Amino acid sequence: MVLPKFEYLAPTTLDEAMQLYNELGSGAKIMAGGTDIIPPMRDKAPGSKCDFLIDIKHVPGLDYIEYDEKQGLKIGCLTKLYDIQTSKLVREKNPAVAQAAKYVASTQIRHKGTMVGNICNASPSCDTAPILISCGAVAKVHGRDADRDLPLGEFFKGVKKTNLEPGEIVTGLVIPPLAEDECAAYIKFSVRKAMDLAIVGVAAWLKMDGKKVVDARITLGAVAITPVRAYNAEKALIGNEISDELLQKVGVAAMSDCKPISDVRASAEYRHDMVRVFTKRAIMKALEGYKEGEI
Amino acid sequence: MKKILSFTLNGEPCEVLCEDNRSLLDLIRDDLGLTGTKKGCEEAECGACTVMIDGRPVNSCATLAREVEGCEVLTVEGLAKDGKLTPLQKQFIDKWAFQCGYCTPGMIMSAKALLDHNPNPTEQEIREAIEGNLCRCTGYAKIVEAIQATAAEMAEMAAAQKGEV
Numbered sequence: 146m147v148l149p150k151f152e153y154l155a156p157t158t159l160d161e162a163m164q165l166y167n168e169l170g171s172g173a174k175i176m177a178g179g180t181d182i183i184p185p186m187r188d189k190a191p192g193s194k195c196d197f198l199i200d201i202k203h204v205p206g207l208d209y210i211e212y213d214e215k216q217g218l219k220i221g222c223l224t225k226l227y228d229i230q231t232s233k234l235v236r237e238k239n240p241a242v243a244q245a246a247k248y249v250a251s252t253q254i255r256h257k258g259t260m261v262g263n264i265c266n267a268s269p270s271c272d273t274a275p276i277l278i279s280c281g282a283v284a285k286v287h288g289r290d291a292d293r294d295l296p297l298g299e300f301f302k303g304v305k306k307t308n309l310e311p312g313e314i315v316t317g318l319v320i321p322p323l324a325e326d327e328c329a330a331y332i333k334f335s336v337r338k339a340m341d342l343a344i345v346g347v348a349a350w351l352k353m354d355g356k357k358v359v360d361a362r363i364t365l366g367a368v369a370i371t372p373v374r375a376y377n378a379e380k381a382l383i384g385n386e387i388s389d390e391l392l393q394k395v396g397v398a399a400m401s402d403c404k405p406i407s408d409v410r411a412s413a414e415y416r417h418d419m420v421r422v423f424t425k426r427a428i429m430k431a432l433e434g435y436k437e438g439e440i
Numbered sequence: 441m442k443k444i445l446s447f448t449l450n451g452e453p454c455e456v457l458c459e460d461n462r463s464l465l466d467l468i469r470d471d472l473g474l475t476g477t478k479k480g481c482e483e484a485e486c487g488a489c490t491v492m493i494d495g496r497p498v499n500s501c502a503t504l505a506r507e508v509e510g511c512e513v514l515t516v517e518g519l520a521k522d523g524k525l526t527p528l529q530k531q532f533i534d535k536w537a538f539q540c541g542y543c544t545p546g547m548i549m550s551a552k553a554l555l556d557h558n559p560n561p562t563e564q565e566i567r568e569a570i571e572g573n574l575c576r577c578t579g580y581a582k583i584v585e586a587i588q589a590t591a592a593e594m595a596e597m598a599a600a601q602k603g604e605v
């Protein structure tokens with residue numbers, strides 16, 4: 146099927162891209178890998194139409210994975226999911242981020258799609274959002290007049306809607322480092338291992354003092370219109386010692402943190418119950434850690 | 441409006457007039473007549489349209505032709521040289537790794553991308569490399585076998601070559 150008509154633009158500097166994006170206004174879209182842009186366009190899905198497609202792939206300096214002791218992992222907006230998944234640096238510093246990248250779609254899509262594109266697409270079941278939110282990541286936002294840091298926890302507004310202002314571009318992500326006493330994990334529950342969306346996705350970030358949880362951030366994916374923090378679960382967790390009983394309680398608390406829908410993948414009731422199960426598992430996984438070669 | 445697009449296709453320079461809304465898949469099949477690359481779903485789901493761009497396996501249905509400006513594109517037609525199949529292609533035949541063959545070009549491109557950077561993959565790695573390629577008739581066992589056999593054959597060839605030097 147032929148794609149609807151649009152004009153393709155390929156700026157070679159960030160300034161040029163910004164200028165185009167701001168001048169062309171709401172009819173323009175920014176594209177990196179394009180894997181979440183092209184198929185919906187072909188389907189004429191709501192919101193997919195655009196008059197101008199601004200491909201930023203040729204803007205230099207936006208494809209990087211770096212680590213800074215203070216700020217943590219830095220990932221560029223053109224860095225492909227496959228490169229994040231396979232990065233030694235990411236696997237060493239925060240394996241849960243590599244795991245989340247690997248959960249997305251298929252090998253082919255991860256060779257084209259980017260992590261920043263994955264979050265900007267703002268699907269409720271976005272695989273990379275929960276771990277970024279739990280780890281306290283921020284999006285580096287480039288605006289016409291000013292730049293700003295937008296925490297991932299405040300990034301999502303609704304289904305396919307973000308809190309980016311018109312004309313703003315996300316140029317990268319910064320994920321704070323995991324301290325010695327901190328750990329994180331993301332678990333996706335889906336029917337198939339590849340090419341499937343999550344029934345439930347749960348990310349857990351914990352700060353421990355021996356067996357006691359000092360601080361926690363739990364984020365749920367695919368069970369509300371945006372990824373959501375499980376504040377009730379966190380409350381039940383913080384200040385207590387890890388035990389089977391506690392995890393049971395935390396899982397039940399997480400059920401009150403979400404508003405899942407029924408769809409072809411699962412009923413709302415089932416999702417609710419799986420939030421209980423996978424919240425427990427994500428916490429256990431964070432505590433257990435990732436083994437060499439596991440991802 | 442049609443504009444000129446230049447890229448390298450199967451090792452040869454290629455210049456072609458193309459519209460902005462042309463997919464790479466349609467360009468390859470309909471404008472350039474290379475129909476080895478298949479169109480299955482056009483949804484980036486089935487992998488029948490897999491080609492390699494600068495060494496990476498991608499879904500050509502989810503790629504705009506314009507995106508490959510200046511890139512190296514490899515399709516299944518670019519594998520055999522002078523009518524001689526590559527070990528990977530031969531192993532697909534020897535191991536009966538296809539039935540209708542519709543998924544095969546995409547499967548082969550994904551397998552090639554894997555073997556190019558990981559000549560000695562585990563079964564798990566092979567299955568992950570073809571996770572975005574659906575086959576509805578052969579089942580995946582024979583396909584995995586063909587890829588394993590290729591890896592073994594290439595390791596043998598490399599060892600033999602070393603011995604000669």
Ligand code: FES
Pocket residue numbers: 478479480481482483484485486487488489490499500501502
């Ligand atoms: S035709 Fe491209 S993935 Fe199916």
Ligand code: FES
Pocket residue numbers: 537538539540541542543544574575576577578
């Ligand atoms: S051989 Fe028929 S789909 Fe794979």
